[in-house]
Amino acid sequence: MDNLTHSIIGFGVGELVHRSWPAEVDGISQRVRHRLLLVSCALASNFPDLDLFLTKLLPDPLGYLLHHRGHTHTVLWAVPQALLLAALLWLCWPSARALLRASRPARLGLLLSIGCGFALHLLMDYTNSYGVHPWYPFDGRWFYGDMVFIVEPLFWVAIGVPMALIMRWRMLRMGGLLILFVALAVFAARGYLGVLSLATLLLIGLLCGAAQWRAGQQGRGGLLLALGVGAAFMGVQAVAGQAGRVQITAELQRADPASRVLDVAMTAFPAQPLCWSYVSVETDGVQYRLRRGVTSLAQAGCPAGLSVPPETVTGSVDELRKLKAGNCQADAWLRFARIPLLTNGTLSDYRYASTPRGNFTTLHIDPTAPCPAGIPTWGYPRADLFGVSSDIRTRAQP
Numbered sequence: 001m002d003n004l005t006h007s008i009i010g011f012g013v014g015e016l017v018h019r020s021w022p023a024e025v026d027g028i029s030q031r032v033r034h035r036l037l038l039v040s041c042a043l044a045s046n047f048p049d050l051d052l053f054l055t056k057l058l059p060d061p062l063g064y065l066l067h068h069r070g071h072t073h074t075v076l077w078a079v080p081q082a083l084l085l086a087a088l089l090w091l092c093w094p095s096a097r098a099l100l101r102a103s104r105p106a107r108l109g110l111l112l113s114i115g116c117g118f119a120l121h122l123l124m125d126y127t128n129s130y131g132v133h134p135w136y137p138f139d140g141r142w143f144y145g146d147m148v149f150i151v152e153p154l155f156w157v158a159i160g161v162p163m164a165l166i167m168r169w170r171m172l173r174m175g176g177l178l179i180l181f182v183a184l185a186v187f188a189a190r191g192y193l194g195v196l197s198l199a200t201l202l203l204i205g206l207l208c209g210a211a212q213w214r215a216g217q218q219g220r221g222g223l224l225l226a227l228g229v230g231a232a233f234m235g236v237q238a239v240a241g242q243a244g245r246v247q248i249t250a251e252l253q254r255a256d257p258a259s260r261v262l263d264v265a266m267t268a269f270p271a272q273p274l275c276w277s278y279v280s281v282e283t284d285g286v287q288y289r290l291r292r293g294v295t296s297l298a299q300a301g302c303p304a305g306l307s308v309p310p311e312t313v314t315g316s317v318d319e320l321r322k323l324k325a326g327n328c329q330a331d332a333w334l335r336f337a338r339i340p341l342l343t344n345g346t347l348s349d350y351r352y353a354s355t356p357r358g359n360f361t362t363l364h365i366d367p368t369a370p371c372p373a374g375i376p377t378w379g380y381p382r383a384d385l386f387g388v389s390s391d392i393r394t395r396a397q398p
Contacts, residue, residue, distance in 0.1 A: 010045030012159035044117020162212035162222030191305025275302035328371035
């Protein structure tokens with residue numbers, strides 16, 4: 001997910017933890033705890049993305065592809081990261097340090113906020129098609145949720161509206177609501193949101209805001225509703241995405257019964273469970289075929305901003321296997337690529353063939369380049385294309 005969404009979710013959960021805990025002995029301590037739990041949960045919700053500082057350890061694009069969502073996005077390494085964040089808060093925040101010494105609820109609240117923040121980061125990153133490998137080093141396979149767009153305004157609205165209404169000063173409340181409205185308007189103007197999706201988001205914001213307003217100054221109603229809406233949305237997306245995958249796989253098999261569909265990577269449209277873009281890979285053992293397009297469940301109209309024209313490309317399985325076996329750069333790159341395409345000595349992941357800034361996964365093969373050192377031993381997402389068992393796990397296979 002994008003860091004704005006991670007932050008909004010972190011602030012919302014931190015606020016909910018604070019409001020669910022017994023009050024501190026005085027108003028000053030209560031305010032310190034409030035700030036501490038919000039900040040700690042929001043920081044924990046973003047902390048794993050500090051792996052971006054590790055991307056320079058390998059040459060482009062390998063550094064980004066193999067280190068972003070790398071070790072810091074594993075359950076094992078979440079523990080030392082959480083301890084580091086707690087230590088930094090302790091050392092750099094004197095008033096919070098004094099509170100934590102004196103208050104058991106504050107200590108438990110901090111523990112819960114940081115734990116929830118890290119867990120939510122891994123969960124939200126899992127939900128899109130980029131993937132994570134959370135169980136490394138015990139299991140190096142990639143896991144893909146294929147259910148939520150990487151920038152999802154539903155979470156902004158559902159959580160952001162109650163959080164804006166909680167703000168103490170009226171100008172901040174109005175400013176927060178205005179920013180949310182402008183963000184939705186920009187999304188709609190660029191063709192990322194349809195009219196029905198925009199109206200639904202505004203209704204969700206209205207309902208969550210009303211629930212929080214009715215809950216009172218210390219209430220949790222709007223925040224609980226927002227988290228419930230978010231969880232329900234992910235459930236709907238999971239079901240819709242799987243239905244789309246089954247539909248696309250059946251169509252591909254009908255078009256070419258001799259080929260085997262290895263994977264269909266699904267990418268949701270924002271706030272639109274009926275619209276999905278997809279990229280598939282299939283093979284007959286000699287050639288592999290990659291397709292991309294948009295599928296609409298129930299004949300729904302899809303926003304134009306994220307639609308891509310249908311396209312099909314093919315490649316040689318034998319060439320890809322030989323390149324993997326004979327070139328260490330390619331072998332490292334294939335530890336990331338879910339939909340690999342080899343053309344004229346260049347590798348690229350077909351999932352990102354239509355991004356506005358070009359395909360950031362593109363690797364130009366240089367036979368004279370030295371082998372990169374320190375390659376993480378993630379599983380090969382397309383191991384099934386190389387003649388061995390598959391190393392990917394999606395939310396559900398058709």
